Amino acid sequence: MELKYTGKTKDVYELEDGNYLLQFKDDVTGTDGVFDPGANTVGLSMEGAGRAGLKLTKYFFETLKAKGIPTHYIDADIEQRTMTVKPAEVFGNGLEVICRYRAVGSFLRRYGLYAEEGQQLDAFVEVTLKDDAREDPPISEDALDMLGILSKDEYQVLKELTQKIGNVVKEELAKKDIELYDIKFEFGRTDADKQIVLIDEISGGNMRAYKDGEYIEPLDLEKMFL
Template sequence: MDLIYKGKTKDIYSLENGNILMKFKDDVTGKDGVFDPGENQVGLSIDGAGKAGLELTEFFFEKLNKENIPTHYVRSNLDENTMEVKKAKVFGKGLEFICRYKAVGSFYKRYGKYIENGEDLDAFFEITIKDDEAGDPTINKDALEILGIMTPAQYDELKNLTREICGIIKEILKEKDLDLYDIKLEFGLDENNNILLIDEISGGNMRVYKGKEYIEPLKLNKLVLNK
């Protein structure tokens, strides 16, 4: 097992069988000691956050696999905070695919002159470039094609797939009386250039509320999994 990448919230290893091993850490993104899934830096460490993230990721990936959604998930080991996944190539140097149901976070910061905070959005879809120095800027369909990052057909497929996946997650949370405000996903391509959902699906990737109460990642884990 060889370390190939040290990330903000996960370390990535290559396995002898050709798959990848992701080890979840207790570090979460945020600023000034406050958790924020929209931030591009580690803001704090929360004891148990790694395992909580893996538990939710395992839960959601297994739900999605039953719905025949293409994912990289193979298996997980909760005792070691690790998840084995299929190898996948990211688009460009890494993108995030965001689905927004409420005008909050960076969306509201950008468009606050045109919309009220918390106003409903109809599964608004956007893509951002994973680039800390540039502040993870958004990128549109035309620019993605011009830069050779993806084709228009891939963009359309990813848009539909993001909305389908997020709709499934939103309904699961709704069953727990929880409201999904926004969520970010990642996708990659397998060796046959098929699109796969990759990375994780946890409290660190989404904003979830119960009524007007924001649900922190560790609490979300307990509410969803009835712990």
């Protein structure tokens, strides 16, 4: 297999059969040693984070598969910290799509004049460009269309999938009395039929979850949930 991309939290290899292998790392995003799913830098390394992230990802991707929701997932090997996926092309240089249920993090930093911390939000969907140099700027539906990154029809599919998947994760966590505050997804188009599918991962490293008003660290989330 050939190394195609070295990422912050995982490396991507191309396999001989045309599929891809994601190797999960123990690195998580954050700043100054504090975890932050919205950060665009590696903030710290947590032993076991890669395996924990993959275990949650495997659980959620298989749950989505059972519900007929399209993803790039094929299978996962927890011991090797690897996930095999179908090839998919990202939008532009990559988008991050956040589904928000409570006002925290960057949402609160931007809209604090109007929003209160922890205020309930109705599955608010926010799209940002993956652009470290410009600190992942938010982008609107119109701008995505005008810049040729995503058509308006594709945006609607993206938004609907984000809310549908976010609600699946939210409902699953609620079974353990865990509340989802926000979650970050990535999507792509499949090589074969250009279908929009969920890619990357669903783990504690890309969500904020709370229990009894207390924030749950990514490693603790995996232990509490699984």
